[in-house]
Amino acid sequence: MSIFHKIYEDLQHVCYIWRREMQQVVKDEGILIFFLVVPIAYPLLYSWIYNNETVHEVPVCVVDMSNTGLSREFVHKCDASPDVRIAYYAQDLDEGISLVSRQLVKGIYFIPPDFETNILRMKQGVISVYCDMSLMLTYKAIYQTSMLVSMDMGKAIQTKLSGLYTSREEAISTKPLEYEDVPIFNPKGGYGSFVLPAVLMLILQQTLVLGIGLSAGTAREENPLGALVPVGDKRYESSFAIVLGKALVYFMIYAVMGAWLVAGVPRLFHFPQLATWQSLLTIMLPYTLACIFFGIVVSCLVKYRENVMLIMVFASVPMLFLTGISWPQNNIPGWLQGVSWIFPSTFGARAYVRVNSMGATLHDVLTEYRILWIHAGAYFLLAVAVYRYQILRGRHYAKERLMFLKRNKEARQEEGVG
Amino acid sequence: MKHLRQIYHIMLRELSILRNNYIYPFCMVVFPLGVMIFFTSLMEDGLPTEMPIGIVDVDNTTTTRALIRRLDAFQMSRITHSYASVAEARKAIQNNEIYGFLYFPKGTTEKLLASRQPKISYYYSYTTLAAGALLMRDLKTISTLGSAAVGQATMRAKGFTPEQIQTFLQPIKIDLHQIANPWTSYNSYLSTMIVPGMMMLFIFLITAYSLGTELKFNSSKQWLEMADNNITVALIGKLLPQTIIWLAVVYSYQYYVFFHLGFPHLGSPWMLVLLGLMQVLASQGFGVFAFGLLPSLRMSMSVCSLWAVLSISMAGSAFPVMDMDRPLQSLSWLFPLRHYYMIYQTCVFNGFPLIESWFHFAALAGFLLLPWMVVKKIKNAMLTYVYIP
Numbered sequence: 064m065s066i067f068h069k070i071y072e073d074l075q076h077v078c079y080i081w082r083r084e085m086q087q088v089v090k091d092e093g094i095l096i097f098f099l100v101v102p103i104a105y106p107l108l109y110s111w112i113y114n115n116e117t118v119h120e121v122p123v124c125v126v127d128m129s130n131t132g133l134s135r136e137f138v139h140k141c142d143a144s145p146d147v148r149i150a151y152y153a154q155d156l157d158e159g160i161s162l163v164s165r166q167l168v169k170g171i172y173f174i175p176p177d178f179e180t181n182i183l184r185m186k187q188g189v190i191s192v193y194c195d196m197s198l199m200l201t202y203k204a205i206y207q208t209s210m211l212v213s214m215d216m217g218k219a220i221q222t223k224l225s226g227l228y229t230s231r232e233e234a235i236s237t238k239p240l241e242y243e244d245v246p247i248f249n250p251k252g253g254y255g256s257f258v259l260p261a262v263l264m265l266i267l268q269q270t271l272v273l274g275i276g277l278s279a280g281t282a283r284e285e286n287p288l289g290a291l292v293p294v295g296d297k298r299y300e301s302s303f304a305i306v307l308g309k310a311l312v313y314f315m316i317y318a319v320m321g322a323w324l325v326a327g328v329p330r331l332f333h334f335p336q337l338a339t340w341q342s343l344l345t346i347m348l349p350y351t352l353a354c355i356f357f358g359i360v361v362s363c364l365v366k367y368r369e370n371v372m373l374i375m376v377f378a379s380v381p382m383l384f385l386t387g388i389s390w391p392q393n394n395i396p397g398w399l400q401g402v403s404w405i406f407p408s409t410f411g412a413r414a415y416v417r418v419n420s421m422g423a424t425l426h427d428v429l430t431e432y433r434i435l436w437i438h439a440g441a442y443f444l445l446a447v448a449v450y451r452y453q454i455l456r457g458r459h460y461a462k463e464r465l466m467f468l469k470r471n472k473e474a475r476q477e478e479g480v481g
Numbered sequence: 482m483k484h485l486r487q488i489y490h491i492m493l494r495e496l497s498i499l500r501n502n503y504i505y506p507f508c509m510v511v512f513p514l515g516v517m518i519f520f521t522s523l524m525e526d527g528l529p530t531e532m533p534i535g536i537v538d539v540d541n542t543t544t545t546r547a548l549i550r551r552l553d554a555f556q557m558s559r560i561t562h563s564y565a566s567v568a569e570a571r572k573a574i575q576n577n578e579i580y581g582f583l584y585f586p587k588g589t590t591e592k593l594l595a596s597r598q599p600k601i602s603y604y605y606s607y608t609t610l611a612a613g614a615l616l617m618r619d620l621k622t623i624s625t626l627g628s629a630a631v632g633q634a635t636m637r638a639k640g641f642t643p644e645q646i647q648t649f650l651q652p653i654k655i656d657l658h659q660i661a662n663p664w665t666s667y668n669s670y671l672s673t674m675i676v677p678g679m680m681m682l683f684i685f686l687i688t689a690y691s692l693g694t695e696l697k698f699n700s701s702k703q704w705l706e707m708a709d710n711n712i713t714v715a716l717i718g719k720l721l722p723q724t725i726i727w728l729a730v731v732y733s734y735q736y737y738v739f740f741h742l743g744f745p746h747l748g749s750p751w752m753l754v755l756l757g758l759m760q761v762l763a764s765q766g767f768g769v770f771a772f773g774l775l776p777s778l779r780m781s782m783s784v785c786s787l788w789a790v791l792s793i794s795m796a797g798s799a800f801p802v803m804d805m806d807r808p809l810q811s812l813s814w815l816f817p818l819r820h821y822y823m824i825y826q827t828c829v830f831n832g833f834p835l836i837e838s839w840f841h842f843a844a845l846a847g848f849l850l851l852p853w854m855v856v857k858k859i860k861n862a863m864l865t866y867v868y869i870p
Binding site: 199 | 611620661798
């Protein structure tokens with residue numbers, strides 16, 4: 064047999080496996096949920112949840128014991144700020160606390176009786192800010208607003224005290240060194256713009272792994288011997304052909320889903336998108352391949368089709384934290400960094416966030432890019448190896464089954480003779 | 482009496498199922514506790530520390546260097562690189578070397594001494610929100626300090642007292658009280674929502690899984706027979722051993738987190754006991770309901786997992802529910818974790834009385850009662866359905 068003939072035959076097997084797998088995917092609603100419904104619907108849902116991006120008009124209660132011009136000015140200015148809304152005026156701190164306990168307000172501004180008196184006596188006026196710490200974003204809004212307003216009012220007081228002649232002098236004396244605050248790459252500090260890119264990448268990996276796992280579980284359950292690959296079928300003899308044929312199906316589906324996830328959703332919901340399509344494509348290719356082969360490896364480990372759900376679904380949340388988006392990468396303990404190297408999502412999300420949200424070039428994410436290719440290659444070889452093992456095991460099962468049947472037959476014959 | 486005996490026998494049967502399938506010990510004990518260890522050790526320090534930042538010091542004088550040294554002394558940031566230009570530093574952020582940088586343009590000190598109000602800038606990336614927000618705080622503090630230092634020097638030279646200087650520089654002082662979490666610890670803020678959320682996920686899934694596998698392994702008729710076809714008895718007998726294991730897991734989480742690690746809890750320990758009980762029962766109720774609604778192993782498990790993963794976002798501890806769109810605010814009621822979180826933060830974290838979150842308590846009780854609507858359907862399924870792979 065010539066080598067070309069062999070290659071041709073292998074290609075035919077790949078195509079056959081591709082067709083069988085495609086049929087199975089299309090007719091199995093469980094797989095379709097994870098391959099089509101979840102990747103399409105989940106990003107929409109998440110985008111909707113985080114659509115408003117930032118917190119505005121956090122309700123706050125004021126306890127104004129001072130009740131003077133300056134204290135009222137403070138309250139008005141806080142109320143006029145975008146992030147805080149003065150929802151209630153309480154008589155004393157206890158009443159304020161009871162408002163917090165009923166979830167009506169998230170914090171209290173307490174202005175003591177001697178607030179204005181102190182300032183007029185050229186002493187520091189103190190305002191106490193009590194924050195409900197169960198929500199970091201509201202805490203930030205309440206605290207920062209009070210800081211900004213107090214600095215703004217402080218400047219006016221300074222100007223009056225200093226007795227200078229020109230407004231320029233006043234500006235310099237209150238702020239000799241001016242500074243500018245420049246948030247870059249997600250200028251409004253939106254929650255969705257920050258978390259969603261990583262979530263999108265994770266959805267891609269997790270749905271792929273779940274779908275592949277379900278499909279492998281079904282194959283195993285439909286097989287009379289409980290083996291992953293049909294025994295005795297000549298077309299299922301090469302583990303290369305099996306892995307390639309299956310991967311081709313998943314790749315075709317996820318070429319579309321991936322485009323929707325990384326290009327469609329951010330555009331639809333106006334999340335930052337600085338990447339060119341070329342660089343997106345360059346990253347997504349190794350990432351999708353790595354996820355597919357990772358999924359195939361995982362799928363060989365599950366015995367029943369539903370078990371993959373039990374193992375993979377919960378892992379999504381720790382995986383999201385391992386990407387270093389929510390919790391800074393340099394603060395992840397070493398052993399967890401080691402764990403994070405197992406998953407393609409860690410590097411996929413890092414590369415995607417930097418390219419897409421921060422406008423990095425391919426050169427900037429070279430480390431991640433290389434690791435993704437290494438992942439793709441390593442998981443491919445591993446997938447081939449586990450399929451090789453599955454084929455051998457399938458044969459072993461078949462042989463055992465055959466021996467068992469033979470023995471039964473002999474026993475029956477002996478009985479017949481006896 | 483007869484029912485009790487039946488329940489006892491079904492419980493024994495369930496225990497042997499739990500022992501013989503390796504997935505149960507893993508999903509009921511190993512993974513939930515593993516997730517707990519994962520999150521509490523990930524955020525062990527409470528706040529991120531030593532985040533790498535860069536410096537673009539074009540001015541390069543003793544004044545700017547003194548400021549840089551002070552910034553380096555801050556706990557949260559560590560100066561790792563210095564760059565020649567802003568473009569280079571921006572590149573370094575894209576390159577994942579640093580999270581932000583401080584920029585001193587040429588002539589900063591000179592203008593400062595000549596009272597010509599120079600301008601410095603600090604840049605930070607909000608693509609990692611927590612890191613960005615915390616660095617912003619440090620960078621802003623150092624810039625304010627820089628500004629204040631100049632005024633301080635001038636005033637001291639003119640002979641003002643330190644108190645007068647303090648008053649002049651900051652006429653209104655904000656006295657911040659961070660109730661129950663004065664360290665702004667992200668560990669006690671995030672872990673206390675995510676870990677219970679993950680435990681709920683396991684309870685949902687395992688409940689649906691254990692019911693569905695009765696169909697799958699074709700043992701449902703035998704199971705119902707043991708209860709004389711009384712589905713309530715059958716369900717109680719089956720779920721009770723799981724309830725006990727879940728309670729043990731949830732209580733060990735609470736012990737570990739609130740007593741061993743000492744996370745803040747102003748509420749009484751009895752509140753924790755009650756909350757743990759409601760968490761387990763409501764989640765089991767939801768699991769049974771999901772299975773009753775779609776009595777097939779795969780569909781009910783899909784529903785459970787999708788719901789549980791969504792509930793992490795819908796609990797509203799990271800992004801508040803009150804700032805989501807209106808329809809989502811109502812939809813959040815459908816997630817047990819949302820109610821758990823509300824009770825937790827009101828009655829445990831802040832230590833207010835239970836009456837303040839009676840609604841959420843009632844909602845959890847409602848989840849517990851949900852199976853009542855579908856028991857008939859479950860019975861029907863167990864007796865007539867055939868598992869199709």
